[in-house]
Amino acid sequence: MNDKAFKARLQEIQSDRNSGSAELARRCLEIIAESSLWNDSESTTELLQKLDVRISQLVRSRPSMVIVANLFNIFQESIRNISHLPPAEARKKCADSASQTIKLSISSTAQTADNTAALIGRNKTVFTHSYSSTVLQSFALLAKKGLKVIISESRPLCEGYRLAEKLSQLNIPTTLITDAQSGLFVSKADMVLVGADAILQDFSFLNKAGTYLAALSAYDNKIPFYVCSEKYKQIRSEGETPKLEAMNHDELNAPDLPFVTIENIYFEITPAKLITGWINEDKVVKINPN
Amino acid sequence: MNDKAFKARLQEIQSDRNSGSAELARRCLEIIAESSLWNDSESTTELLQKLDVRISQLVRSRPSMVIVANLFNIFQESIRNISHLPPAEARKKCADSASQTIKLSISSTAQTADNTAALIGRNKTVFTHSYSSTVLQSFALLAKKGLKVIISESRPLCEGYRLAEKLSQLNIPTTLITDAQSGLFVSKADMVLVGADAILQDFSFLNKAGTYLAALSAYDNKIPFYVCSEKYKQIRSEGETPKLEAMNHDELNAPDLPFVTIENIYFEITPAKLITGWINEDKVVKINPN
Numbered sequence: 001m002n003d004k005a006f007k008a009r010l011q012e013i014q015s016d017r018n019s020g021s022a023e024l025a026r027r028c029l030e031i032i033a034e035s036s037l038w039n040d041s042e043s044t045t046e047l048l049q050k051l052d053v054r055i056s057q058l059v060r061s062r063p064s065m066v067i068v069a070n071l072f073n074i075f076q077e078s079i080r081n082i083s084h085l086p087p088a089e090a091r092k093k094c095a096d097s098a099s100q101t102i103k104l105s106i107s108s109t110a111q112t113a114d115n116t117a118a119l120i121g122r123n124k125t126v127f128t129h130s131y132s133s134t135v136l137q138s139f140a141l142l143a144k145k146g147l148k149v150i151i152s153e154s155r156p157l158c159e160g161y162r163l164a165e166k167l168s169q170l171n172i173p174t175t176l177i178t179d180a181q182s183g184l185f186v187s188k189a190d191m192v193l194v195g196a197d198a199i200l201q202d203f204s205f206l207n208k209a210g211t212y213l214a215a216l217s218a219y220d221n222k223i224p225f226y227v228c229s230e231k232y233k234q235i236r237s238e239g240e241t242p243k244l245e246a247m248n249h250d251e252l253n254a255p256d257l258p259f260v261t262i263e264n265i266y267f268e269i270t271p272a273k274l275i276t277g278w279i280n281e282d283k284v285v286k287i288n289p290n
Numbered sequence: 291m292n293d294k295a296f297k298a299r300l301q302e303i304q305s306d307r308n309s310g311s312a313e314l315a316r317r318c319l320e321i322i323a324e325s326s327l328w329n330d331s332e333s334t335t336e337l338l339q340k341l342d343v344r345i346s347q348l349v350r351s352r353p354s355m356v357i358v359a360n361l362f363n364i365f366q367e368s369i370r371n372i373s374h375l376p377p378a379e380a381r382k383k384c385a386d387s388a389s390q391t392i393k394l395s396i397s398s399t400a401q402t403a404d405n406t407a408a409l410i411g412r413n414k415t416v417f418t419h420s421y422s423s424t425v426l427q428s429f430a431l432l433a434k435k436g437l438k439v440i441i442s443e444s445r446p447l448c449e450g451y452r453l454a455e456k457l458s459q460l461n462i463p464t465t466l467i468t469d470a471q472s473g474l475f476v477s478k479a480d481m482v483l484v485g486a487d488a489i490l491q492d493f494s495f496l497n498k499a500g501t502y503l504a505a506l507s508a509y510d511n512k513i514p515f516y517v518c519s520e521k522y523k524q525i526r527s528e529g530e531t532p533k534l535e536a537m538n539h540d541e542l543n544a545p546d547l548p549f550v551t552i553e554n555i556y557f558e559i560t561p562a563k564l565i566t567g568w569i570n571e572d573k574v575v576k577i578n579p580n
Contacts, residue, residue, distance in 0.1 A: 155468040168547040176552045178445040180469040180500030184558050210470030216506040257458040262466045268474050
């Protein structure tokens with residue numbers, strides 16, 4: 001993959017507003033797999049340096065999505081001792097390792113979805129916000145088990161509509177509301193369930209703006225609030241807070257007026273005190289009593 | 291005003307999504323003033339009966355807006371003893387009384403705005419949600435006193451944009467955000483200030499959906515939360531809760547999908563426990579400590 005093609009793919013990752021962070025991280029690994037195979041470096045050292053530069057660029061492109069950096073750490077660990085290999089073998093080893101890391105991520109997401117579906121159980125109404133592929137997978141497992149879903153639209157680009165489409169295809173009865181109605185509808189659900197873009201050391205987590213409001217409403221109405229996320233989204237170092245990505249304010253489609261500044265911050269942190277539990281690929285970590 | 295013309299005006303009131311409830315109540319009184327003057331009843335009894343029927347229809351057209359019923363109660367009290375008057379005099383008395391009631395309402399709103407501006411003070415940043423003419427009047431009084439405003443858009447029809455336009459004309463620095471970002475921005479304000487469509491007996495109040503979320507966020511961030519509203523919006527009878535109006539789901543402009551129900555409830559109740567104080571035309575009623 002030449003620099004021009006890479007730049008185009010990097011741009012796609014940066015401007016993607018539809019995919020969950022695990023999906024995006026796996027696409028980043030695919031880009032690195034292709035970058036390894038189609039690489040004209042004359043030495044393995046040069047190959048590894050070039051990949052490092054691209055990995056850094058991919059990680060920096062989505063600073064709120066910790067899983068990108070975490071999966072690349074696993075990938076880099078797996079190719080740590082290959083500098084002695086001839087370039088052709090090194091290229092193949094890099095591509096294989098990237099594929100292995102993708103598989104690891106897919107199975108973590110699937111296991112997290114299994115654990116989430118088991119926790120939800122039959123005949124429940126679940127409120128969710130934004131689009132999480134883990135949440136969607138767990139809903140799919142409950143499609144014939146009496147699940148009902150309430151979704152907020154998730155302005156500005158309304159990922160909630162995309163989730164509603166998927167649930168419609170699964171024949172799951174779904175209620176679609178504006179974000180402003182979250183306070184009215186959280187109390188009608190048996191639980192609130194959301195995905196995460198990053199889990200912080202103290203179990204606070206990063207997710208699409210609006211999540212904190214749903215959590216406040218759940219807490220006030222004594223509705224359990226769960227976050228489901230594989231452990232690859234956990235931030236390892238203490239005190240580290242990922243950057244809250246802001247996007248172009250044109251996405252709001254609001255009037256352009258003198259003296260008026262439009263803000264479009266995509267992510268926010270929901271504090272641990274509002275969370276009942278964190279469902280990951282191993283278990284349900286209880287954070288607060290129901 | 292004949293029945294056809296009245297029906298058209300009633301329809302306008304019912305479908306108005308822009309005006310605050312005090313504005314709408316005053317327009318209802320204007321309709322009754324005109325209905326009084328242009329009325330072909332042969333007796334005063336018939337005139338009063340006809341007006342009663344129209345008043346009931348206007349009150350029922352906006353069940354969440356208590357001020358409509360309350361101002362009509364004042365109007366009806368002021369014409370209680372006119373059945374002995376000849377029709378021509380009665381018509382004039384009704385129209386005059388309606389105008390008097392409109393003036394009363396205008397001066398209450400202005401006095402409430404004065405008290406609100408005094409409470410806010412100089413160089414403050416205020417977060418607000420939805421469109422309230424009382425809030426706007428108080429902001430106008432502080433336009434040259436260092437006021438900054440943060441507004442959420444207030445989906446589905448985004449009355450926040452209309453407020454932003456008015457503040458832009460007043461040269462007031464304003465930040466405009468999605469409703470989902472309320473949790474991120476309430477904490478940047480010195481206080482949250484909203485209007486009300488109805489004040490309940492226990493000081494809970496009815497306002498546009500999204501208000502409860504802003505109140506939860508203010509409470510969690512220890513930001514004072516004030517509601518400004520003239521006393522004519524207070525519900526007199528204990529335990530009475532106004533209907534939460536739901537509007538056409540087409541307003542969301544969301545995709546129409548099988549198994550997916552779109553909800554568009556306009557109003558919600560914010561509980562008294564989240565409110566710092568209620569600013570009315572007389573004073574600031576302290577509800578909870580700051």
